[in-house]
Amino acid sequence: MRSTDQNFKELCYWCRIGDVENVDRLISTGVNLNDNDEFNNSPLFLASLCGHEDLVTLLLKRGAICDRDRHEGARCIYGALTDSIRNILLKYDISKAVDLKQPFAAHLSSQLNDRGIKSHDLILQDRAGQKVKLHRFLLLARSSHFASQLQSMGDDHIALDLPEDVPPVGLDVISKYLYLVPLLHGISRKDSLAVGRFCKLLGFDGLAEFLEKASDLQDQVEISKLMTEFQHRFTEEARKQMQEFAATVVREKRLVSVTNGIPLDVLHSMKVGPTMPDVFLFVRKRESSEEGFIYPCHRSILTRSEYFKVMFASSFDETTLYRQTQEGILDRTVNFPVVSFPICDCQTAELILSYLYYDRTDIPWQSAINVLRASDALLIDRLKTMTAVAITQSSEFLEMHTVFDVLDVAWEFRLERLEHHVAKTIADNIPFYVTQPSMREAILRSSSMLQTREETDTIELVDDIRYYLLKKYNIDVEDLDEINWDENDGEESITRKDIFTYKSDFQRLENLLQDMNVNV
Template sequence: MSSTSHDFKELCFWCRLGDLENVDRLISKGVNVNSIDEFNNSPLFLASLCGHEELVKLLLQRGAVCDRDRHEGARCIYGALNDSIRNILLKYDISKAVDLKQPFASHLSSQLSDTSLKSHDIILRFANKKEIRLHRFLLATRSNYFAQQLHGPWSGYTVAEMPQDAPPVAIDIISGYVYLVPLLHNLNKQESDWLLQFCEELGFSSLADFVKRSRLLADQAQITKLMTEYQHTFTEEARGQMGALVEDIFKQRLKVKLIDEFPTSRVDIPREGSVIPDVYVLVKNSDEAKSGLLYPCHRSILARSDYFHVMFSSSFGEASSYQLTTEGVVDRTSPFPVVSFPNCEPSVAELILCYLYFDKTDVPWELAIAVLKAADSLMIDRLKTMAAVSITQSSEFLSVYSVFDILHTAWEFRLERLEHHAAKIIADQIGYYTSQPQLKEVILESCDRLQAREETDTIELVDDIRYYLMKKYNVDADDLDDLKWSENLKGGFEESEELRLYQHDYIMLDDILQELGLEA
């Protein structure tokens, strides 16, 4: 289906340029990677045609389909710029397109079977004694039926007896759908009839549509293609539902007083509310940490952060939520665990929670540096990258921060994208920046960043600035190889105006290096 949305047009633009971070950001917003533009070009076709190998891999990992038996797939393969990309596409099995999804969906899928966090808190038990361990909050979030049961008959209990006639394979499909696991099961008529009935009761209309259409197909390859089409719908439904859950989390946050950065009173398990949390996240206010906000959250989602994953899978007290009695009843006499975010404003903490719960990757430029700091502390590298993208795309950022702020941020948080962005800004306005004393300071800092500098070493910042000077004037290495420069590079150029301007800017930078006593 052709797409003319602004976000899809932007996705196609970045696919032409090969910008991984911006493509990842837009896919995370829910843009369909298998749409086509008004010229019948898919994002995968554009990336293949323009020779962006890493981007082709990313698109395939995010669900782009390359089926050589279909027109779009054949165009990608035969239109690929080089053999390397062509081989990647030829080797790619279409079934992988439903196994590698958006990062948030992939994490959600992993939580179905990941027992390291011990966060499963509801068991579905069958007549044959089979049991499936799930998360109460996720069932309630994805289905009104489960929400009513968990707040009613199943409230406070961890075991739910399933109907006697429930086929286990159908329940496996229901569980997989809730957790966004690809649904590639072969069902007999009795099993699919039961599944359709249960889908109707649970409100899973899109899953029911898939089952109805798939059982009309006999060829497994066709079923797989159908699943690929529906997986995007399933993922976007889940994102919307998780977004609504986060809104409830924000509504149910609590204001607390703190002593020594801890709540002054015991924090108990919430008895009411739609969130069904198993941990509180404490965000300290900036009033000398005398007060803070508690957000009711879920360890299985916070574990998208490597920092929290290590904490929750360890022997620390935060690794346990509430205790259960031998009868499977929640013991409400147990204290509720509380974990802390790094010191940040609530707006920053809430943006991070939006990322963890439903992969929101749009970071306002005003919050970008604060998000970088918090994401670095929480070991969320992808969110750091998204914050860096926000900085590089903002025309207003430099009205508040300097290019040297960008450079120091890049070094502090190890973000190569920001280093290159700062170097490009300096190259574009080299006349202005060579008059600024801070440029000399950052060149020396870049020099000091080398572990063991020798005379033959180069200075990374200087190399980057020189590279962007070449891009600025459309000069390439072959042009420079053909030139006969004087010893100090101040001989004249007769070849072109671009080369003359390039030499002028190059010499301004070189003069600073000589003034600093550097040969780079």
Template sequence: MGQNNNDGFKVKDNFDDLCYACRTGDVENADRLISMGVNINQVDKFDNSPLFLASLCGHIEVVKLLLERGAICDRDRHEGARCIYGALTDAIRDMLLSYDISKAFDTNQPFATHISSLLKEDELNTNDLLLDCKDDVKFSTHKFMLIARSPVFDTSNPNKLSTTFKDIPSHTLGILLEFIYLIPILHEIRSTDFPDLIKLANTFQLKTLSEFLNKARHMTDPVQKSTLMIAYQYKFTELARNQLKNFVKNDIIGRHIELADDSNILEIPDPAKSLPFPDIYLVVENHTGTKRMYPCHISMLSRADFFKELVKSDFQDGRKYRLRRSSPAKADDVTDILCLELPTCEFGVAESIINYLYYDRADIDPNHAFEVIRIGDYIMASRLKNIAAAVITQSPDVLVSDTIFDVLHLAWETGVERLEQFGAKYIAQHIQELSSSRELYDVILESSRRISSREELDTIELVADIRFYLLGKYDLEPDDISLLETDADDTEFLQSLGLLDYKDDMIALNKIVTDLGLSI
């Protein structure tokens, strides 16, 4: 049975009704149901989301409504790809794609969306390679992206990047580049495109694309073709993620430079002519004072707002090092390279940041999670902070080297709500053993001071959260508390409900608040 909402309707029934409205195109009813608080991003028993049903059945107004109300169409995920390639009409598909790359979703900067933006709308102008094709059309690309994604660009001799494709029509090369940059193009491929595109995919050694094209070229059933597109689009994204993972491991982290001193003269290969063709270096000093430089790319670091804003400000805060060429023709043959210094952290933390920005890696070492959150806060990467927070809350050893009070201070310092809730829940679970702790008194007092303009009836956020989790600890509802008054003499009954233990915990919590001279 579904849980009742305030109007007496069952939440499960409401969701089923929403799915039906999405299948039938009933915009008004869908709007009404959404306004009642139905979770529009869940799925039914057939694993279909409301957005998928509306797009599959061709109801563009319902699709628009769902997107405006927060339905997620993230093609990094299988469900997002299903929505796009299962759409009945091109108009719906275009709407889904535009929402996928719109500012509404840029707050999370998903992996595939960011890669796509580098080809279609690279506002930072980070490209460093022009590809010429048959009809004198030029495509601006990135050397590192082509090397990472296509084996035809030999990393052992990177200066032999082919920049001329005079025998290839711009339409065909454009489709192939969109594939490389993870732009969904499978639905745009015409029957006349297949011969040239298969040939070009083989030339670039793009085996997965070639495999799809050979399967799809003779397919006439639109349902089968749509199913094939869905399966392969997700496969393309994961393939790109693994390719960039290998590139980062071998050519970014693997090519870091140890800084022996603080000199501004560096004798390293010319970045413009050697792997990984960096246009920026991240300088990291660990807690022992050792420094490293990591060759990176502004285009990928810009997933974090700090780097994006730095580019827009023309790197006013960046440090310039002098680069001396490995075999200079003249003694003064030097040039400037841009370097940015991260706050002091372990190298493993910096490398976790780089991995995340390049290919969305989420398996952060729990020992590094605290520092990852602090650096993530510094570079304004809120999604990275939330990923690292999840590592902390799910690690059984998190409170071995750090206390729950360290977690709370980190949460307040960096604005990570997940950690605040984790801290409050832990305190609720251990209130009796922590009730005499000086640290608990201190964090409750600090929480009270975090209220900017304290009024007599203001609640202390941490105390309110602990009270909420105390109810959950004993599986109680707010209305159950009244039983402490009405059945005060029935001790056995109250004990069976957990109310007496709950009462003891509340007494311990309220004592701390009273001792601090705060309002209960």
């Protein structure tokens, strides 16, 4: 199938270039990795053909298919630029190409059986006495059937019964489907009919449709292809549901004062509200302010941040209000703790929550610096990288901030991508930047970052600018050895013009370094 989706076209472009961060950003929008472009090329084929090993690995982990028994897979393996890429493709089992196209899906899957922070607060059980521990907020978000039941129950109820006609296999199917654990390989033809019936009852229409279509197929390759298509659909369905749920979390925020403590009746009313939280996130309106907003959140989602994961797994004071019932799940009759957000900015907090709940990675450039600061404090490295991508792709950012502001951000948050973006921007307009006092300051600061400076040391910023000057004029280092640095001998080839224009820009940078008495 050939895709006309603009995000897919952009994805194919970055696969040719080899930009891992931009590909990861676009994958998080839900683009189908197994579509083909107008030339019948898949993203995986383009990445392997162009020799981008890290990108090939990322695409495979996110769900790209390379089945050697199908034309697309064989073509991908045959066209691989290097033997190492070919070996990666050959070793990758098609059964691994599952539903984990997005990191948030992988996180949800891990939460089904993760007992590390003891955040399960509901037992789902069938008539045979089988039980599984779940998170009620996920049933609220992903099943209208279960949501209506939970909303009619009291907050102190810890168990939910499945309908009588759900077969024994149903408990496993439901829990895996809710948590995006790949399950299609594990449903036998024998169980398909019964599973399909209760899926329609619970509103899992996509799963019921897959089972109906798969029942008509005999070829295993076609069945595997159908599995891949539907696992992608399941992920996107869940992502949209979690997006709507995250919007409810934001809508349910309350303005409170903490001067005398947050009133318990406020916390209780939020606890039994539409998101049924198990933790509250407090965001101050400004530094030293006693006022702020509290958001009704969920520990198993906040633990996508390593900061919160450590907090909830420890014996910090914030976690002492948690108590387990005899069944080993969260006791919802006690009060829940309030944890603080590290930045006094609700807009930033809500952007972070949207990332944690449904993997939003399109960060508005106006909020980029605050999101970087919060991501750094919360130890969310991937979001830092995605925010850096947003900065590099925004022309408006450099209209509001200088390139040296961006460099300060790059150094503060250890973002190599932004450092390269700054160096390229400077190289593209070297006559202007060498006249700026901030350029001198940046070079000196880059120089001071060397722990020990020897005569042969280079300054990283200068080195990067020199590199992008070569790229600007499409000159290889080898070309420089053949340059006659005397006057132009009259040849008018484009290459020679580029070389001498490069020389002029290069010399401007050298003159600045000499004027600063910096030997690089």
